[in-house]
Amino acid sequence: MADTMQFDLVSPERSLASLQATAVQLPGADGDMTAMPNHAPTITTLRPGIVRVEAPEGNAEFAVTGGFAEVTATGTSVLAERAVPVSEMTQDLLDAFVSDAAAASENATPENLDELAKRTVDIAAMANELGLTVKA
Amino acid sequence: MANLKDLKNRIESVKNTRKITKAMQMVAAAKLRRAQDAAESGRPYAERFNAVLGGLAAASTGGDSAPKLLAGSGSDQVHLLVVMTAERGLCGGFNSSIVKKARAMAEDLLAHGKTVKILTVGKKGREQLKREYGDQMIGHVDLSGVRNVGYDNAQAIAHDLIHRFNEGEFDVATIFYNTFESVITQVPTAKQVIPASFDAPDDGASASTVYDYEPSEEGILETLLPSGVATQVFSALLENAASEQGARMAAMDNATRNAGEMIEKLTIEYNRSRQAVITNELIEIISGAEAL
Numbered sequence: 001m002a003d004t005m006q007f008d009l010v011s012p013e014r015s016l017a018s019l020q021a022t023a024v025q026l027p028g029a030d031g032d033m034t035a036m037p038n039h040a041p042t043i044t045t046l047r048p049g050i051v052r053v054e055a056p057e058g059n060a061e062f063a064v065t066g067g068f069a070e071v072t073a074t075g076t077s078v079l080a081e082r083a084v085p086v087s088e089m090t091q092d093l094l095d096a097f098v099s100d101a102a103a104a105s106e107n108a109t110p111e112n113l114d115e116l117a118k119r120t121v122d123i124a125a126m127a128n129e130l131g132l133t134v135k136a
Numbered sequence: 137m138a139n140l141k142d143l144k145n146r147i148e149s150v151k152n153t154r155k156i157t158k159a160m161q162m163v164a165a166a167k168l169r170r171a172q173d174a175a176e177s178g179r180p181y182a183e184r185f186n187a188v189l190g191g192l193a194a195a196s197t198g199g200d201s202a203p204k205l206l207a208g209s210g211s212d213q214v215h216l217l218v219v220m221t222a223e224r225g226l227c228g229g230f231n232s233s234i235v236k237k238a239r240a241m242a243e244d245l246l247a248h249g250k251t252v253k254i255l256t257v258g259k260k261g262r263e264q265l266k267r268e269y270g271d272q273m274i275g276h277v278d279l280s281g282v283r284n285v286g287y288d289n290a291q292a293i294a295h296d297l298i299h300r301f302n303e304g305e306f307d308v309a310t311i312f313y314n315t316f317e318s319v320i321t322q323v324p325t326a327k328q329v330i331p332a333s334f335d336a337p338d339d340g341a342s343a344s345t346v347y348d349y350e351p352s353e354e355g356i357l358e359t360l361l362p363s364g365v366a367t368q369v370f371s372a373l374l375e376n377a378a379s380e381q382g383a384r385m386a387a388m389d390n391a392t393r394n395a396g397e398m399i400e401k402l403t404i405e406y407n408r409s410r411q412a413v414i415t416n417e418l419i420e421i422i423s424g425a426e427a428l
Binding site: 008010011012013014015028029030033040041042043044045066067068070077079081082 | 184
């Protein structure tokens with residue numbers, strides 16, 4: 001496990017993390033995946049969920065909503081629309097995530113209705129994992 | 137010659153003005169730092185995003201399956217100009233230069249027989265454009281309650297744009313804002329956001345990498361394009377915020393200096409008149425004494 005790769009997590013407003021990691025677990029839109037050094041170059045969209053980073057100096061977890069990840073042999077960058085370290089995740093922030101999703105569902109077109117419904121469910125699943133609950 | 141009392145009042149009032157402009161300059165300087173930091177920390181995201189999206193877009197352009205946001209609606213008859221200005225004045229030519237650029241483009245488009253619609257972000261732009269293009273205005277975004285522009289604001293604007301585009305309200309959207317170069321230079325910029333245009337990624341090693349796409353290339357493009365519009369609007373907002381503070385700082389610096397010069401001039405005039413009054417009084421005393 002000597003191999004590491006560069007891991008970057010950036011949101012539009014700031015860069016949240018930039019460190020050497022041994023493995024990164026991503027909530028991909030088509031299912032979870034783990035990126036390790038020398039992974040084949042991949043670009044995947046993300047669903048709301050938790051990014052887990054394993055690094056020599058300790059693990060880190062971030063809650064993200066949407067965005068995408070770019071995986072190359074030498075690094076992984078996650079571009080999240082919103083990202084919060086799990087330790088700073090609060091009920092208020094979760095409520096904000098939920099209300100964002102709800103606002104998006106309001107002007108949904110028939111084509112993306114499914115997608116938005118999935119988004120809401122994904123957020124609920126993430127909340128569950130974090131030990132928080134989505135208010136009805 | 138103006139009397140002494142008036143001059144004194146005048147000097148006092150100019151001094152007060154100088155205090156105010158000086159304070160505004162310092163506030164602008166502090167805000168500029170913050171705005172610059174925000175612009176800086178937003179840059180990695182925007183750069184990465186544009187690089188990835190640019191690569192995807194280049195691959196899918198020309199195909200029939202290209203999403204509407206990328207390929208356009210097939211016509212360029214109706215243009216939407218999104219004019220982003222400040223909520224407040226007293227910042228030199230900042231607002232006027234954006235409006236001037238937008239107006240030039242609007243005139244050009246109208247001369248070519250196109251239809252022009254205008255959406256304003258920020259109060260000052262709306263005020264300046266209302267008289268000429270009042271009928272063409274289709275909306276206004278008010279950011280006066282927002283202290284620091286966030287991605288949420290950009291997203292709201294982008295959602296609105298995309299919604300209007302899908303409704304067929306316009307064919308081409310261009311945003312107008314000031315690019316921040318330095319405290320004394322801000323460059324008014326026009327950038328087309330719909331149909332999306334991306335700066336081509338520099339053809340280095342990254343461009344030649346062949347990526348696996350999950351779910352699919354089209355799927356990713358479809359989900360990312362709206363965010364791409366939001367990202368571009370967001371970087372425009374950040375640039376604009378930094379430019380506004382830079383322009384205000386420069387304008388207030390000038391005003392402070394002008395006030396200083398004025399105070400000097402007035403003080404000299406005040407001293408002269410005071411001296412003249414004293415001389416006059418002396419002459420009166422002397423001639424009175426001689427008459428005895």
